[in-house]
Amino acid sequence: MIEFKKREDNGSILDIAPLVDMVFLLLIFFLLTNSYQKHQVSVTLPATKSGQEVTETKKTYTIEIKPNGIILINGKTSTLNDIEKIPKTAEVDIAGDKNISYQTFMKVLDRLKEADINNVNLLTLKE
Template sequence: MRRRESLTLDMTPLVDVVFLLLIFFLVTSVFKKEELALLLNLPHGKEGGKMVEKKSAVIEMGKTRIAMDDEVVTFAQLDEKLSGLKDKTMPIVVRIDEHVEYGRIIRLFDLLKKHGLGNLALVEKPKGGQ
């Protein structure tokens, strides 16, 4: 009488394939970063603000550069972009570096006022944040 060999499935190749797929997806995936065009050093605030929830335009101002919606622009280009905004009640999120000259901030606010955009949200550094 012959003895039957039990059939077993070799799991080693399956484990190798799973690990290769895991590595492939980790290497090829793109992790979403905070979408900022300029590296800013935001000032601290005493009270925490609320987040803007509906669609908004984001303006970032550094010491020498200014950006709108992740695109570095000049003040003239910013003027054109602001004139093209249809919804004047749309929130404008403004991120200003704490070392920006006061005159540049006033120039930005004058530009916003010129186009009737007054729904501003000034962003500060979060509590305990860097």
């Protein structure tokens, strides 16, 4: 009969499975509790006393209007004609700088109306 030598069990084996589980739990915790700001716009929004927070239900597009008339759609420089590429069922948030001309603002609203986009929100700051 063949005899096998038994290894001495010194108890120094480290099981890392619980450690990996804890790292994943911490990662999920920090991802879920991280403060998320829906709208991060680079324009100075006008302040209002009334208004309510918008809940996100559909795919949201953000149109930013800079004081010099430059239009950004979801952070990318665009033209008025690019507004027609937005789906009709999308929710559109307009973030117009408080110093833009009324004419520029109305051109954007007019183009949204022509594209048959009716779910439009105007972004402001709360006073």
